Amino acid sequence: MAAGALAVLLSAVLAACGGSGDTPSPETDEPGATPTGQTGGTDTGQPSSPSSPGAEETVIVISDFAYDVPTSxxxxxxxxxxxxxxxxxxxxxxxxxxxxxxVGPGEEVEMTAPASGGDYPFHCTPHPNMTATLTVR
Structure with a gap:
């Protein structure tokens, strides 16, 4: 009797968990989509902000007496x-x-890029052979 009750309960649980995800959801009409009001993905439908994890960091790296400058x-x-x-x-x-x-040895500082677009050549004051250009968009 216990085995029969367990089989009925198991059937009910499997039916409640429902299908393979290939059936369109009534809230989304897309196969495999997460219904409205439920969690499951990380895409909020909103564009990423610069402070979002994974957003590209804007960094000028100074190494071996040379600048590594972002494209813009x-x-x-x-x-x-x-x-x-x-x-x-x-x-x-x-x-x-x-x-x-x-910026001291091994340090990191922040600066504000110019407010107007264009190319801004720059240098290192104590090491004038170090030069590069900051492209602002």
Whole structure:
């Protein structure tokens, strides 16, 4: 008798859990989709914000007395400057007053990109042979 009750209970549980996911959901009309009001995925339908996990970080890396600069940065956006060298460097715009940040050995600082789009050549004040260009979009 217990085995028969267990079989009925098991059948009821399996029926309640329902199918293979290939049947369209009444809330979504898409096969295998998560019905409205239930969790299951990470896609909220909203575009990712720059602070979302996995968003590309805007970083200028200084290593071996050279700059590694992103292809472009957002106008007015925050740019992290990471110095991987054992000496201090700067990120100083060739045009005075646009930007000028110092970063010690092994340190990381943030700076604000210029508010207007364009190309901004820059250099390291103590090491003038270090040069690069920041492209702002």
């Amino acid at each position: 940065v957002t106008a007015g956006g925050t740019v992290t400057v990471r110095n991987e060298d054992p000496v201090a460097h700067t990120v100083t715009s060739d045009e005075p007053g646009v930007f000028d940040v110092a």
